[in-house]
Amino acid sequence: MLNPREVRTIEDARQIVTERNLSHVKIGIFDIDGVMRGKYLSADKFLASLEDGLAFCDVVLGWDSKDQLYDNTAYTGWHTGYPDAPVRIVVDSCREIPFEENTLLFICEFAGEAASICPRNLLQRVIQRASDMGFDVFAAFEYEFFMFRETSDSVREKNFRNLQPLTQGWFGYSVLRSSVYAGFMEQILYMAETMDFPIEGLHDETGPGVLEAALAVDSAGDAADKAALFKTFMKALAQRNDLMATFMAKWSPDYPGQSGHIHLSLRHCKDGRSAFYDADQAHHMSATQRHFLAGQQRLMPEFLAMVAPTVNSYTRLVPGAWAPTGATCGVENRTTALRVIPGSDKSQRIEYRIGAADGNPYIALAAALASGLYGVMHRWEHDPFVKGDAYQHPLPPHLALPATLWDAAQQLRQSTAARELFGDAFVDHFVATREWEERQFRKHITEWELERYFEII
Template identity: 60%
Template sequence: MQSRKVRTAEDARALVTERGLTHVKIGVVDIDGIIRGKYLAREKFFSALESGIKFCDVIFGWDSNDQLYDNSTFTGWHTAFPDATARIDPATCRELPTEPGMLFFLGEFDEAAAAICPRRLLQRVIDRAAGMGFSPSVAAEFEFFMFDETPHSVREKNFRNLTNLTPGWFGYSVLRSSVEAELNRSLLQLCEEMDIPLEGLHTETGPGVLEAAIQYTDAMAAADRAVLFKTFAKVWAERQGKMVTFMAKWSNAYPGQSGHLHLSLRGTDGKPAFHQAGRPGYMSDTMRHFVGGQQALMPELLAMVASTVNSYSRLIPGFWAPTDATWGIENRTCALRVIPGSPSSQRVEYRVAAADINPYLAIAAALGSGLWGIENKIEPDAPISGNAYDIKHDTKRNLPRSLAEAADRLSNSNVARELFGDVFVDHYAMTRNWEEREFRKAITDWELARYFETI
């Protein structure tokens, strides 16, 4: 049996037995989009397929650097960090080409932890779409810089003066992609074997930067593909003595790294819901209201998309990233780009997202806000033609300028609470305020250079 044919627990058991595996690898995704996991012995895995597997719920009680939150109500020293139950989704079975014969499965949390589990949150939004008669399709694309560095060397250099894989600005370069052909082809092969099919892979403008466009699929599978791509692109690079980063902006000298999301809906009849001939941009009423909801809620939900302090270094004028909740037809200066085309290709590109997204949360925000727009028939502003940066927008379209501001907007959003639940909103806003406070503790190179001697 092929790994991607696995759909049930029985299928998973049969494949593990057929291969004679003594262990399999499983993973769950935390608030920051990091896969946390372990190897499981075969019999333990078989048991987990039926009754779940226990993880210490500190997975939701610490940050991306394994530092404990100081005011989490969900878990902490006050709860003694009990176990939380995760269930394995057999249909996520993947080959691990870096470990020949090994199988990998994703899981998600049940019981109390389900309220804040990113994968379960997205499932609730998908269920909302189904209740409205829609099936969402999503595609993610990521920009990422590659370096001729290792985890040790970047730390020895204090993350400064790093050696990029290639020099110069070579967007869409056949020269660079041909010189690095073996490297590019090995990434394409890895993604193909892991069922993360790439529709495109090319150099972007900047030294050693690539962009990978993952093929569209249903919303949950798209999120799974995106989180697996981010993790295993890092694995692939480090096994070859290289490194990649998915930071939103790693250097002031270069544009930020996008993680754009493309979304569309189909009706229960399987027909595209966004396309209507004869309309501006071929936009149906459903699509117009979807965009209206996304535009209206983007400032309130931004923390779910721009989820790190670094995210806000990217959201500045003139660097291919939006600064306001704007939209236009085929306009890359806007936060939302409507892409007109055939019924099956008509979609909206959610351009505010960067490469640092937690795919489950970002897709939940982009999709949930659009569905809310359909439910409430929210009309968007007039589409913007030309350069959105040169236009003064209504203040209600202003995006938060910091993670702390975004977290407060999310916490105070009644719509966010209606879409995602109080438990998630309270916990997530707490984690983002923690992230901002941790940043405020740091003394930056800029401060030292500016104040050390002269003040």
């Protein structure tokens, strides 16, 4: 019987569905916020869609994470009538679901006009640019996420306040904690292996109930698929255990934020050698790696909205919270936004540390990769490395990051590099969605405002 991860062609997909005598197949597509939207299809409908594709209502690209309709996007809105958009089944994404679902999962992506703003398709276009330049791209995602002894009902009954973490206190890399909760840890690891987003490292981070999972390195497209699936099914697994997992950038001002770091490297298509490694240069950095780093650094302020896509993202980017506050770079320096990791031909890479756990993996990786490629294209050189505490390092104006989602969206809108790399359709649509997100936030009165102003002002 065919293994799901051996499915490569349309004929393979037909074979595995037929062999397993499935009545239905599950499909999913990732929206602008990285949320997986999907449904069950009858086996007959799925098989018929393999050749010619199927359709999703384009509202999937036209609403926010709370299913509220954007009022400012050109591609989709009330003015278009919300028609169907063509969707392609990615046959080699076939996976087992390790729950009580007697079916298989396939990822889909938008096609036709909708492809220009589809997050997965966006990343594929950037990867193709790298290939045209002679590079294969490899990436790995690391996610921090907080776990709570709460349910979807209880967090709402408590108005998301006074939540009970899975564990108490600050106890990073705790063998005690991972042993006490070994059963749940085993479930995470088993799910990750079964669904083929293997975890290279899993441990308690510092803070009550916070875990970190480092996903194994893979080709860039597969790495993003695996990151997106990990976030989706980690939340599902938690709720199946009467727990809640959050990937917010920062859920409480009392604790550090939650990162979504990306490790990136390039290899030459022709011979497979690292394009970043040069044994004869300082820190083993090749000219290509220097230029790549420079592109990431110089374009980080312009692309920040793609990596920090929520209002909450910007509460994490504060001094002393293990998150960068400027577009800085350093060698083995975890206080900088870009960490050069010297190594061998196999391990030489850059860690893109600006990202939080709330980012859409496809869009965040597209930004990190495209900015680096742009630096290679223009042979840019990076600013001097920061040694020691980057939070105390004087920051040149050109390395300052936007302080709010609105400001970040405006920089992205005005970026000629972004329009060249991602296309006007994506930039205009994505910026509009971020402006919408900021406007929704501005409609609300916070507890801080009430406590501060209600009586006294």
